[in-house]
Amino acid sequence: MSTVKEHYENVLSEVYVWMFDGFDNALQKNADFFKRHKISPRQSGIAIDLGAGCGFQSIPLAEVGFNVTAIDLDHKLLSDLENRSAQLPIKIVQDDLVDFDKHTQGNAELIVCMTDTLCHLESKDKVKSLFEKVVTSLEEKGLFIITFRDLSFELPELERFIPVKSDDDTVFTCFLEYEPETVKVHDLVYRKKDGNWSLNKSYYRKLRLSKQWIEEQLTKIGFTQFESTIDKGLVTVIAVK
Template identity: 30%
Template sequence: MTTSAEVHYERLLAAHYTWMTGGDLHAAAEEQTALLRELGVSPGPGPAPARAVDLGCGPGAQTLALAALGFFHITAVDTNQTLLDELALAAAGTCAPDAPDTPDTPDTLGSAAPAIRPVRADLRGALPRFTSPGGVSAIVCMGDTLTHLPAKDDVPALLADAARALAPGGRLVVTYRDLTRPLEGTARFLPVRNDAERILTCFLEYRDADTVEVHDLLHVRTPEGWTLHTGSYPKLRIGTDWLADRCRDAGLEVVHAAPGPRGLHVLVAVAPA
């Protein structure tokens, strides 16, 4: 049965997400720290030093990486509570208490200790809700999160929000899978991960020019034998040139757009000074 990405993660993937992405959240955070540092992400000086937003944070690999890079206040947004709880556990001692649904201001930042603020919210509209114009020096939307938005028109709207939220010189980092070229035949079947207890495979079904249906098949070993859990959801088909053009339409300068690690493409855009 086809569902939204949010429902699919709630029903199937969230409980297995860290396992399917390697199984070691802190090792993943170290990898992301190195990648973001290489892409020029840093707190930096200016009117909004050391504030960052992680859109689609999941269990928090990028959030922890931003903290390691020296960001003072990180708002981590996701639609899934299971993943936000995992982030809170991993970042124990640095998570801020629940705060009002208002943009960050100097008064809400507290004192000297760094703080991670997990927020359960739709990514669409999250930036104007939780930040002030020009109020952050970095926004990351990584791990193929962008392709989970419900419609392609949601992408330029999110980029426009990012352009307003970033301080001059602030950076937006996006990683995503480019699914614009259809795979054919058995190449559509993609092994994700397997071990003695779990096997996850997906296959792709191209619906139209803008979306591909992702079907996940998860086998889990139980005392009674193997059980199969299935589900599917649509992903957006986003190409590098299209995404770069939408960034420019939003007033951002694209400074990097190239293939990156784990089959993901990486795009970095900067707010003009």
Template identity: 25%
Template sequence: MTKNYETFASVYDAIMDDSLYDAWTDFSLRHFPKKAKGTQLLELACGTGIQSVRFAQAGFAVTGLDLSQEMLDIAAKRAASAKVAIDFVAGNMLDLSGVGSFDLVTCYSDSLCYLADEVEMGDTFAQVYAHLNEGGTFIFDVHSVHQTDEVFPGYSYHENADDFAMVWDTYEDEAPHSVVHELTFFIQDEDGRFTRYDEIHEERTYDLLTYDILLEQAGFKNVKIYADFEDKEPMETSKRWFFVGRK
């Protein structure tokens, strides 16, 4: 693993609000079946493992899946430091063959919004359904259309620290309910020099009915929808939608 990527990931972790992981954990524990501890949990798009460690500390047998082996290497170090056993797997949520079956599956931090279109969203839901045990629970969050259409366009965030700086600008994209995040990082190396890195992140969401239909087509029944980490129905100004589906 390159030193740069480790630094890169640590920058991501540094700018994330730590309390969000507590909120994702609390929401999950409220909506998992009772006596869920010790059960098999798959966390999709686990990244550097912060949420996976939270779940392991809560008593679940956790598998974390992510596209990035570099991120998973960092996640494994994080789990070792926390003294929890987590199985980290490099893979794509569009194809979960080979990862086994689970009682619980989660996908947080609007990771599903990075899928290209409705077809990929539907395929992912079908994969999750196929790898859930009977009676299993699938929980995920996505951006609301209010977030992509009203809040994000024109959003700008700048951060300066001793060893890195970041500029984050968000613009409306061409597809409905889609945005482009342009991120520029300046990261200090061991020689004290700053190197520039540029990233483009494209995200897309859909209206509630679309998610409902895709989940139903995948086989999920009686899907419950909530908003902004609370056990309340979405409102027009809700920013983050949460879905709880059972097999």
């Protein structure tokens, strides 16, 4: 099995932007999300993006006035972010997101951990200890935004083969294998170069988290209000300290 870092290096980071229909499309979707939820700087203006990738959240947040610390393990995705954010107040850090507090100063107004990043952590215990760091690193009334796919329900049999995206040169299929606490996510990417197809394949584990479990953990450590939704299996939790 690959580690998360190896999985991104071997398969995902090369097709990541393509998978989301291009950079501009993904930036617009996230900018719309933040606008819809009225997310703009009101206090310190400090934001932290956990698992920032190539900046689909960091960039729109910086564009509305946040000073963002963007932290991720993947070198290629962070280079993409650097190339797209020259004039923006974004500090880019390559490190494990659970150590985010080593790279930030002062309490944040906003911490985001979006598009399944939370499910990449090794265990629920790691999620809990991350949440404890998050709550102590937020200002009073600070916001914590999480989005992820609910993998707590099992897809049956052939439904576990998911056609992620394809075009003339790339075919991306995913296969899910369920375990009690995790899902083995097998990513298979065929790419055509100079008329020849080659296959890149790798699998890693994602945590099976539910909206209810996340809300319970956040409540235990002092988050008081939630705006949570689940839409076609995608969970969004906006928690207020």
